[in-house]
Amino acid sequence: MSKHVRARSRPSGKPRAVRRSPRVALAAVLGLATFTAGWVYAAQDPDQAPNPRPQARADARPQAEDRAARDARRAAQRAAEQAARQAAQGLTGVSEQTRARIPAESRQLILVTGKALDSSESTAAFYTRPAAGADWVRAETWPARNGANGWSTERVYGDLTSPMGVFALTDAGGLLPKPPGTRLPYDEDNGFVPSGLGVNGESLAGSFDYVVAIDFNRRPGRSPLDPVMPDGEDKGGNIWLHVDHDGPSQGCVGIPKAAMKKVLETLDPAAKPVIVMGPEGF
Numbered sequence: 001m002s003k004h005v006r007a008r009s010r011p012s013g014k015p016r017a018v019r020r021s022p023r024v025a026l027a028a029v030l031g032l033a034t035f036t037a038g039w040v041y042a043a044q045d046p047d048q049a050p051n052p053r054p055q056a057r058a059d060a061r062p063q064a065e066d067r068a069a070r071d072a073r074r075a076a077q078r079a080a081e082q083a084a085r086q087a088a089q090g091l092t093g094v095s096e097q098t099r100a101r102i103p104a105e106s107r108q109l110i111l112v113t114g115k116a117l118d119s120s121e122s123t124a125a126f127y128t129r130p131a132a133g134a135d136w137v138r139a140e141t142w143p144a145r146n147g148a149n150g151w152s153t154e155r156v157y158g159d160l161t162s163p164m165g166v167f168a169l170t171d172a173g174g175l176l177p178k179p180p181g182t183r184l185p186y187d188e189d190n191g192f193v194p195s196g197l198g199v200n201g202e203s204l205a206g207s208f209d210y211v212v213a214i215d216f217n218r219r220p221g222r223s224p225l226d227p228v229m230p231d232g233e234d235k236g237g238n239i240w241l242h243v244d245h246d247g248p249s250q251g252c253v254g255i256p257k258a259a260m261k262k263v264l265e266t267l268d269p270a271a272k273p274v275i276v277m278g279p280e281g282f
Contacts, residue, residue, distance in 0.1 A: 090127060090136030093280045101166040104132050108273035110169070110241070110263070112253050114162075117279045118150035120248035124255050126263065128271075142259040148199040148248035151279050155251065157236035160199065162251050163216045164278035169241070170220040172264055174210040181265045184212065187223035202247040210260040211242040212267070214253070214275055241275065253277065 091099065093113050102109065107129050114122040124144040127136040152161035172178070173187035192211065194204035213224035217237045222228075229237040236251060241263070244254030253275075255263075267273045 090129075090138060091276075094276065095281060098166065098276065098278070098282055102274060102276065103166075103272055105272050106274050107132065107271040108267060109136060110273070110275045112144055112146065112275065112277035114146055114151055114277075114279040114282075116150065119279070120146055120148050120150065122146050122253070122277075124253065124259070126266070140259070140262065142255045143244075145244055145248055145254045146277070147251045151277075151282070155236060156234055160248075160250055162249070162253060162277065163214075163239060164282055165216075166274055166276050168215040168220060169212050169267060169273040169275055170215060170269070171213045171222060171224055172211065172267075173213075173224045174208060176209045179210075179261045179264050183268050184264065185221075185269075186264075187225065189223065189225060191225050198245055198247040199250065200247045202245055204245050206257070207243050207245045207254070208240075209243050209257065210264055211240040212260075212263060214239045214241060214277075 091109075091111060094111070109127040111125045111127060112122050113125075122144040124142045125138050126140040127138050129136050147160050147162035149160040150162070151164045152159065153164050155161050155163045170184070171187070172182065172184040173189060173192060175188070175190065175192040177188055178186040192208035194207050196204070198204055211224050216239045217229045217231045217235050218239075219226060219228055219230060224238070224240055227237075229235065238252075240252045241260070242252055242254055243257045243260050
């Protein structure tokens, strides 16, 4: 028998056990550690990881520029909404405060819009509406002139301004007979003759052929020639809508003669007519 021990035969189908050296085991452990470290780095690196999540801003409140842009948009939206409301009601260039002073029962309105607070040039427009609270409809527009020094809410005698505000139109008169169809009380009187010259030295002849009294510092229901001033003579009075004399006034509003005739033919006391007058946007 040989001195060498014969290896026993292995059962069929079972692999032979392999003995690894310590060096091979160490290399395997180091390789696995390196792979694991690389995978962790890739998971933590947003540039390498697929579909990185967006970083949330620490301060989610609107920044200064964002707030300014937002406020500007809101202001523009409010202005557009107000303009739309005004356009829907037919009166443009009038503030909400002035609009609120127009009597609800009024169905006829003359709007006099000045070019500026200190300007004597303006535009007059005649409006009607079918019922109280309905939208205003513009019927006529004419060039107009007002006080030489523009407009004032605190008018005093001799300051050459026209009063701003909403005033009733209740009485009329003139040097000429009333036009056919006139329904306002009308005083035909030779007293409607102006004296002197206009502010710019122009003739005033024919200015008072037709007039409608503006109910500023006067007693309604009387001739436009009534001298009584309930709020005192310091405020001045005899503020009329009358025939334009191609120049600024001392406080009245002047429109073309044909327009005055049209106004007298149209104004109806039952419609509670008013005049709304002042500079643009008042």
